[in-house]
Amino acid sequence: MSSKKVTSITPKSENLTQWYTDVCVKAELMDYATTKGFIIYRPDGYALWESIKDYFDKRIKALGVRNVYLPSLIPMSLLKKEADLIAGFAPECAVITKGGNKELAEPMVVRPTSETMFCDHFKNIVHSYNDLPVKYNQWCSVVRWEKTTRPFLRGAEFLWQEGHCLFETENEAREFTLTMLREYNMIGSELLAIPFVMGAKPSSEKFAGAEDTYTIEAMMPDGQALQSGTSHYLGQGFTKAYDIKFQGRDNKLDNPYYISWGVSTRLLGALIMVHGDDEGLVLPPRVAPTQAVIVPIRMDSDPNVLKVARELESQLKEAGVRVYLDDSNKTPGWKFAQYEMKGVPLRIEVGPKDIANGVVSFTKRYDSSKSTLPIENLAKTIPALLEEIQAGMYQKALTFLNEHIIECHNYEEVKEVITSGKGFAKMMVCSKNEAELETKLKSELNATPRVMPFDQRPFQSTDTVTGEEGADTVIYFARAY
RNA sequence: CGGGACGUAGCGCAGCUUGGUAGCGCACUUCCUUGGGGUGGAAGGGGUCAUGGGUUCAAAUCCCAUCGUUCCGACCA
Numbered sequence: 001m002s003s004k005k006v007t008s009i010t011p012k013s014e015n016l017t018q019w020y021t022d023v024c025v026k027a028e029l030m031d032y033a034t035t036k037g038f039i040i041y042r043p044d045g046y047a048l049w050e051s052i053k054d055y056f057d058k059r060i061k062a063l064g065v066r067n068v069y070l071p072s073l074i075p076m077s078l079l080k081k082e083a084d085l086i087a088g089f090a091p092e093c094a095v096i097t098k099g100g101n102k103e104l105a106e107p108m109v110v111r112p113t114s115e116t117m118f119c120d121h122f123k124n125i126v127h128s129y130n131d132l133p134v135k136y137n138q139w140c141s142v143v144r145w146e147k148t149t150r151p152f153l154r155g156a157e158f159l160w161q162e163g164h165c166l167f168e169t170e171n172e173a174r175e176f177t178l179t180m181l182r183e184y185n186m187i188g189s190e191l192l193a194i195p196f197v198m199g200a201k202p203s204s205e206k207f208a209g210a211e212d213t214y215t216i217e218a219m220m221p222d223g224q225a226l227q228s229g230t231s232h233y234l235g236q237g238f239t240k241a242y243d244i245k246f247q248g249r250d251n252k253l254d255n256p257y258y259i260s261w262g263v264s265t266r267l268l269g270a271l272i273m274v275h276g277d278d279e280g281l282v283l284p285p286r287v288a289p290t291q292a293v294i295v296p297i298r299m300d301s302d303p304n305v306l307k308v309a310r311e312l313e314s315q316l317k318e319a320g321v322r323v324y325l326d327d328s329n330k331t332p333g334w335k336f337a338q339y340e341m342k343g344v345p346l347r348i349e350v351g352p353k354d355i356a357n358g359v360v361s362f363t364k365r366y367d368s369s370k371s372t373l374p375i376e377n378l379a380k381t382i383p384a385l386l387e388e389i390q391a392g393m394y395q396k397a398l399t400f401l402n403e404h405i406i407e408c409h410n411y412e413e414v415k416e417v418i419t420s421g422k423g424f425a426k427m428m429v430c431s432k433n434e435a436e437l438e439t440k441l442k443s444e445l446n447a448t449p450r451v452m453p454f455d456q457r458p459f460q461s462t463d464t465v466t467g468e469e470g471a472d473t474v475i476y477f478a479r480a481y
Numbered sequence: 482c483g484g485g486a487c488g489u490a491g492c493g494c495a496g497c498u499u500g501g502u503a504g505c506g507c508a509c510u511u512c513c514u515u516g517g518g519g520u521g522g523a524a525g526g527g528g529u530c531a532u533g534g535g536u537u538c539a540a541a542u543c544c545c546a547u548c549g550u551u552c553c554g555a556c557c558a
Contacts, residue, residue, distance in 0.1 A: 148557095
């Protein structure tokens with residue numbers, strides 16, 4: 001391969017964070033905005049979010065969730081009603097104190113999350129058990145005044161969806177909390193080709209005001225964890241604080257059970273990190289804005305090339321493939337590098353030799369494998385190939401995840417796994433030791449308990465660190481983004 | 482929020498030490514050439530040197546401050 005003349009990306013192995021930033025900028029997913037800490041979503045970046053949104057919006061509507069929109073500004077007094085929430089979010093709130101030239105009687109907070117606004121509204125619309133359940137969601141942006149920001153992974157403003165639902169009973173609420181977590185997991189398995197670890201957060205990592213927080217955690221290339229989506233069982237804490245009451249079947253007043261759930265544009269960060277390589281972005285076909293690019297070879301000297309390429313383009317479009325024919329006068333080599341950088345899953349080459357042989361050449365982005373397909377029937381074989389790529393990418397990521405969840409039998413092994421970036425340290429823990437363990441791993445290894453996976457099959461009976469008998473919990477510890 | 486690096490054309494950089502009114506590569510425009518891994522050539526267009534102040538006859542260059550980006554930590558989705 002010749003030296004990269006147009007753009008170059010820091011190798012992934014040399015400096016992962018620099019590599020990540022390079023890919024975000026050079027694959028034209030985002031640009032930095034003049035407003036500090038904020039980014040501009042460029043078309044190729046926003047398209048990824050739209051894919052996720054389109055997919056997920058259909059899914060939640062099928063579950064009876066309806067979309068709403070609430071104000072982006074929250075009066076300070078309203079936010080303060082739930083003590084844990086304000087304690088958790090106050091340090092990162094943006095506050096507006098003036099309207100026009102006039103000092104506001106009460107400061108307004110730009111929403112960091114909307115539990116308070118939803119609750120304030122819910123108390124007006126919920127009166128009886130007949131009004132339940134309420135299943136609302138909103139697509140919006142939220143603002144959190146972060147000290148340090150990274151494109152997609154942590155920004156002062158990010159796009160997300162926040163689901164807010166009320167139920168008559170605890171069981172229904174808990175069940176839907178987990179339903180949504182499974183939906184999040186499917187965004188990974190069905191769309192982004194990212195395998196997640198599903199499970200519960202230990203209490204120290206729970207959402208401010210939640211009784212239980214469930215998470216999907218992704219494995220980053222450096223073995224660190226990325227919390228990629230959360231679903232919270234909030235119990236009655238909020239509904240009591242905000243005085244939401246309904247008359248039950250027993251004629252008595254009760255507070256409904258509340259849950260909230262969210263995924264954000266952080267998923268784009270996960271997508272970039274999990275699949276990207278030294279050549280740039282690698283996209284799974286189902287989210288890729290362009291699924292296949294056709295590169296004509298020697299199109300000027302052989303007029304037949306462009307003719308065949310155009311036929312192929314319209315054939316594939318008709319078959320529902322998001323295809324792009326690059327008939328610009330750039331050289332093929334330039335085009336190859338360009339679309340690799342942008343992560344296009346499949347490159348199709350059409351040249352005189354191919355036409356003579358009755359085939360097209362193709363290269364899969366994710367594993368660089370090259371082959372040919374007969375030129376007949378491409379409207380069938382290309383979509384099948386794209387699905388094969390999707391599945392291949394998921395398998396590759398799943399293998400990586402499994403190889404980097406490492407059972408640890410003593411503290412030395414935990415230390416080795418964490419400090420050498422090998423992945424998640426899978427530990428057996430006696431619940432009574434959990435708090436102490438957290439403190440120890442936090443201070444000594446900078447690792448936190450990421451998740452208590454739903455798969456709680458024990459791999460030994462003794463506590464990984466203390467060696468005591470009676471270890472009852474499987475926990476993954478890791479460094480986190 | 483601490484520590485380091487950086488800010489000069491769309492991108493990547495040189496120029497700064499030793500002040501004298503801005504340059505290179507890529508990208509862009511036109512033409513030719515080439516075309517199966519970033520072709521080669523010719524002619525062009527594009528910059529109040531991050532911002533503000535100071536020193537000076539004169540500042541990209543020296544001094545002070547501010548802002549921004551980035552990397553490494555701490556903190557948080």
